[in-house]
Amino acid sequence: MSSGWKAEILAVYRKELQTELRSKSGLVTAGLFSFVTVVTISLVLFNKNVNAPGSGLQDISAGLVWVVILFASILNLPRTFLLEEEQGTADLLRLFARPHAVYWGKVLFNILQVLGTATLVSVLFLGFTGTRVSVPWIYVVSLIGGSCSMAGAVTLCGAIVAQAANRAALAGAIAVPLLLPLVQLGVTGMRAAFGSGLVGGGQAAAVGLVAYAAIMLAIGPWIYAAIWKT
Amino acid sequence: MDLRGHLENLNNALRALFALLMGVVTVWSFQVPDAVGFQRPELARIFFWHFPCPLLLTGLLFVGSYFSFRHLVRVQGFRVESETDNRERQLWDIRAVAALELGFVFCVLTMITGILFSLVQWGVWWQWDPRQTSFLLAMLVYGAYFALRTAFTDPEKRAANSAAYMLAAVLPLIFLIFVYPRLPQVEQASFHPTQSIMKGQIKGAYAQVVSAVIILTTILSVWLYRLRVRAGTLELLAEDYGQLETHGGHPAPTGVVRPVSLSDPH
Numbered sequence: 001m002s003s004g005w006k007a008e009i010l011a012v013y014r015k016e017l018q019t020e021l022r023s024k025s026g027l028v029t030a031g032l033f034s035f036v037t038v039v040t041i042s043l044v045l046f047n048k049n050v051n052a053p054g055s056g057l058q059d060i061s062a063g064l065v066w067v068v069i070l071f072a073s074i075l076n077l078p079r080t081f082l083l084e085e086e087q088g089t090a091d092l093l094r095l096f097a098r099p100h101a102v103y104w105g106k107v108l109f110n111i112l113q114v115l116g117t118a119t120l121v122s123v124l125f126l127g128f129t130g131t132r133v134s135v136p137w138i139y140v141v142s143l144i145g146g147s148c149s150m151a152g153a154v155t156l157c158g159a160i161v162a163q164a165a166n167r168a169a170l171a172g173a174i175a176v177p178l179l180l181p182l183v184q185l186g187v188t189g190m191r192a193a194f195g196s197g198l199v200g201g202g203q204a205a206a207v208g209l210v211a212y213a214a215i216m217l218a219i220g221p222w223i224y225a226a227i228w229k230t
Numbered sequence: 231m232d233l234r235g236h237l238e239n240l241n242n243a244l245r246a247l248f249a250l251l252m253g254v255v256t257v258w259s260f261q262v263p264d265a266v267g268f269q270r271p272e273l274a275r276i277f278f279w280h281f282p283c284p285l286l287l288t289g290l291l292f293v294g295s296y297f298s299f300r301h302l303v304r305v306q307g308f309r310v311e312s313e314t315d316n317r318e319r320q321l322w323d324i325r326a327v328a329a330l331e332l333g334f335v336f337c338v339l340t341m342i343t344g345i346l347f348s349l350v351q352w353g354v355w356w357q358w359d360p361r362q363t364s365f366l367l368a369m370l371v372y373g374a375y376f377a378l379r380t381a382f383t384d385p386e387k388r389a390a391n392s393a394a395y396m397l398a399a400v401l402p403l404i405f406l407i408f409v410y411p412r413l414p415q416v417e418q419a420s421f422h423p424t425q426s427i428m429k430g431q432i433k434g435a436y437a438q439v440v441s442a443v444i445i446l447t448t449i450l451s452v453w454l455y456r457l458r459v460r461a462g463t464l465e466l467l468a469e470d471y472g473q474l475e476t477h478g479g480h481p482a483p484t485g486v487v488r489p490v491s492l493s494d495p496h
Contacts, residue, residue: 157395160391166381174378177371180370181405223394223397227390230386
């Protein structure tokens with residue numbers, strides 16, 4: 001990567017970071033949403049042994065973790081592009097940066113956001129419910145692969161709907177169908193990590209998530225560049 | 231009678247022949263012996279009309295995605311954007327919408343015929359079978375595509391952003407349609423066969439009727455697609471009256487605005 005590209009990407013990334021740190025709106029929303037939903041789930045699972053083999057609760061736990069991460073991402077990630085249009089800064093960005101740099105800068109910021117949210121959800125969930133992770137590496141790889149895939153897909157959806165009517169609601173509505181396959185892979189991986197599913201299946205799911213992330217991050221900038229000037 | 235008249239007659243004859251063939255195949259589908267190994271063998275004939283639908287919806291999905299790609303390639307500015315290019319881009323969008331609209335219709339038909347089959351053979355109309363689920367999710371992607379199109383008033387933004395979404399959706403759709411139902415754990419839990427053709431499980435008269443229905447529905451799809459593209463092109467031309475072609479294929483003269491009195495003279 002040439003220094004010009006690197007500087008542009010880092011400039012966009014720093015802009016996003018500073019904007020977020022100034023208002024803290026996205027961080028607070030995602031954090032609060034994650035906390036409230038995990039507490040609610042923990043209340044529902046109160047006095048239940050989630051690690052009991054054959055109870056099915058490990059499968060449900062895997063699904064719940066991904067549902068929380070999915071909705072926290074949908075709430076938060078499209079904002080990077082939606083705010084540019086709402087604050088009238090999108091045209092300025094078009095003048096100063098190349099589309100690939102804008103996408104990469106924003107997606108890097110969003111990857112950090114999802115990874116932060118996923119870590120918070122994991123710590124709270126495992127702590128509150130006492131779920132035991134039998135295969136930690138599958139858990140970690142699934143979480144990282146899933147977070148990168150989600151960041152890539154939701155950032156792109158945010159860019160696509162940025163100039164549409166009713167953009168905030170629409171971003172979530174069009175992102176969910178794209179994210180459901182990766183939630184399926186994430187749940188398969190996490191079930192294996194919790195000791196419920198087959199380890200081989202979990203490994204395949206974790207690899208699938210990483211591949212999904214790689215493809216989504218590879219095609220994302222090209223698709224974004226195609227709609228950049230419209 | 232001129233050449234146009236002859237072609238019109240030929241078209242009408244072909245339409246009549248198509249309707250006749252459709253009727254013959256429908257009757258034929260009731261003549262073949264009942265399938266074995268089904269709860270209600272006589273109702274297993276739903277399969278004849280169910281099977282071509284997912285094939286067509288998948289084909290149309292990839293055709294629509296390719297047309298969306300062609301639309302976006304021009305937007306990226308790989309070549310100078312003249313007015314002809316703009317018109318060409320609009321035509322690619324019309325083709326993409328035509329293919330995807332038709333694909334959505336076949337997706338709905340897949341769901342309806344699949345639900346009927348599930349109800350009569352397996353006793354429940356919905357059981358989260360991996361195949362049912364994957365086509366439900368494919369339907370959601372189609373729904374999201376059309377919802378996105380309604381959110382833009384500017385035709386150029388509508389076309390470019392919906393094309394971008396379709397390209398982003400190709401990867402999840404490939405996973406849903408081709409990979410997910412064939413995952414070993416998923417395949418074991420499903421009633422739905424996934425390799426019927428590859429394993430040669432459809433034989434004899436059943437294979438002949440299914441092949442005939444596939445051919446006829448494909449012809450019907452091509453015909454409907456062409457009609458939709460023609461309607462879309464006419465809409466495009468009507469928006470720009472000055473470029474509307476005359477009977478001879480030449481551009482019509484610029485429209486003359488005639489003053490009209492707003493008050494009633496009587």
